[in-house]
Amino acid sequence: MPKVLGLKCKECAEEYPTSPIHVCEYCFGPLEVQYDYPEIGKTISRETIQAGPPSMWRYHDLLPLDGEPTAGLQAGYTPLIRAERLGELLGHKDLWIKNDAVNCPTMSFKDRVVAVALSKAKEFGYDTVACASTGNLTNSVAAQAAQAGLKAFIFIPDNLERSKVVGTLVYGATVLAVQGVYDDVNRLASEVAGKYKWGFANVNLRPFYGDGSKTFGHEIAEQLGWRAPQHIVSPIGGGSLITKIWKGMWELHQFGLLDGPLDTKMYAAQATNCNPVTLAIKTNNDMIRPQRPNTIAKSIAIGNPADGYYAVQAAKKTGGWGEDVSEEEIIEAIKMLASTEGIFTETAGGVTVGVAKKLIEQGRIPRDETTVIAITGNGLKTIEPIEDCIGETVPIQASLASLEEALF
Numbered sequence: 340m341p342k343v344l345g346l347k348c349k350e351c352a353e354e355y356p357t358s359p360i361h362v363c364e365y366c367f368g369p370l371e372v373q374y375d376y377p378e379i380g381k382t383i384s385r386e387t388i389q390a391g392p393p394s395m396w397r398y399h400d401l402l403p404l405d406g407e408p409t410a411g412l413q414a415g416y417t418p419l420i421r422a423e424r425l426g427e428l429l430g431h432k433d434l435w436i437k438n439d440a441v442n443c444p445t446m447s448f449k450d451r452v453v454a455v456a457l458s459k460a461k462e463f464g465y466d467t468v469a470c471a472s473t474g475n476l477t478n479s480v481a482a483q484a485a486q487a488g489l490k491a492f493i494f495i496p497d498n499l500e501r502s503k504v505v506g507t508l509v510y511g512a513t514v515l516a517v518q519g520v521y522d523d524v525n526r527l528a529s530e531v532a533g534k535y536k537w538g539f540a541n542v543n544l545r546p547f548y549g550d551g552s553k554t555f556g557h558e559i560a561e562q563l564g565w566r567a568p569q570h571i572v573s574p575i576g577g578g579s580l581i582t583k584i585w586k587g588m589w590e591l592h593q594f595g596l597l598d599g600p601l602d603t604k605m606y607a608a609q610a611t612n613c614n615p616v617t618l619a620i621k622t623n624n625d626m627i628r629p630q631r632p633n634t635i636a637k638s639i640a641i642g643n644p645a646d647g648y649y650a651v652q653a654a655k656k657t658g659g660w661g662e663d664v665s666e667e668e669i670i671e672a673i674k675m676l677a678s679t680e681g682i683f684t685e686t687a688g689g690v691t692v693g694v695a696k697k698l699i700e701q702g703r704i705p706r707d708e709t710t711v712i713a714i715t716g717n718g719l720k721t722i723e724p725i726e727d728c729i730g731e732t733v734p735i736q737a738s739l740a741s742l743e744e745a746l747f
């Protein structure tokens with residue numbers, strides 16, 4: 340039995356057949372994959388999931404493919420770590436890190452969404468894929484396209500971190516560095532997607548792409564012993580991830596696979612220098628006011644987020660909140676996570692940890708309730724903003740005397 344019924348508009352509920360489209364013809368609302376949950380529910384169980392591979396594909400039943408995956412086979416099933424030392428520092432007794440800084444193959448949570456998008460691109464018969472990216476998507480599309488034997492055209496803002504550019508070109512992708520910020524890149528990509536027969540991961544394949552993020556939520560619940568945490572702090576770029584983490588847990592709850600209730604509060608984390616979503620939450624405004632981003636957290640520097648409205652709703656409807664942090668706080672948080680947990684996250688992770696710290700201090704996240712911080716990218720990709728803030732190496736000669744002189 341096919342488990343996907345088709346696509347459906349999130350706003351007016353108009354239905355469409357499964358195809359590479361992402362916007363409703365009637366109301367311009369975003370389209371979402373519709374699953375046949377009663378049918379899936381007949382066979383899915385903790386056992387069938389645990390019998391699957393140690394990757395996000397253990398959740399294949401809840402992903403929108405007709406056949407087996409053909410891209411990103413190793414993505415997902417990243418560690419969920421009990422963060423005792425960070426918790427001690429922040430005065431929190433039940434803190435966890437979901438660590439997608441070590442996702443495979445390109446060290447960010449984007450490996451999940453791209454695995455689904457490119458597998459679906461192949462099912463649709465594309466031989467060329469593309470994306471508009473703030474950096475991590477770039478790396479992941481280029482790497483997974485290379486492995487899947489697809490041509491790749493990548494659109495990036497021309498001020499991207501050097502390691503993200505190198506970590507794209509190396510796979511042989513064509514990289515187009517567009518003058519402007521992500522929102523300019525995205526506008527161009529939509530135009531290109533209308534003209535060429537390319538599978539754009541986050542444009543015409545967006546409904547499928549987005550569902551890859553559900554596995555971040557599925558895995559958190561499974562790794563906590565089949566229960567939902569009380570609080571999750573998620574970074575916000577385009578606003579998709581936060582909604583899909585919740586949806587992943589909701590699916591497991593619907594199937595009766597979780598012990599206890601689903602009462603997870605979702606918290607949106609942004610940089611103050613690009614905070615359209617958290618500002619809307621804090622000022623109790625449903626409308627997103629577009630901004631011109633200017634932050635070191637480039638992977639989440641989206642001034643006019645496609646799913647911003649839904650991200651605001653995810654925080655509000657679950658009883659969560661939104662907070663943002665300064666550039667200095669981002670750097671401090673990166674160092675704090677590294678020195679307590681041995682995890683080097685990129686600037687977006689600094690945002691999440693910094694915001695979690697604030698929310699705990701504000702009393703919004705109680706100090707004894709299960710709390711998961713989403714770490715979505717790797718620090719080796721964004722060394723520029725922190726390299727001058729972490730001290731210097733100690734130069735010595737190759738002698739014991741020189742060592743002791745330097746140290747004591």
Ligand SMILES: *Cc1c(COP(=O)(O)O)cnc(C)c1O
Pocket residue numbers: 447448449475476574575576577578579580581638639685687688715716
């Ligand atoms: C893309 C990205 C995000 C944001 O995801 P959205 O679904 O666009 O909100 C968060 N963290 C990192 C590291 C990213 O690359």
Ligand SMILES: [Zn+2]
Pocket residue numbers: 348349350351352353363364365366367368
């Ligand atoms: Zn519609």
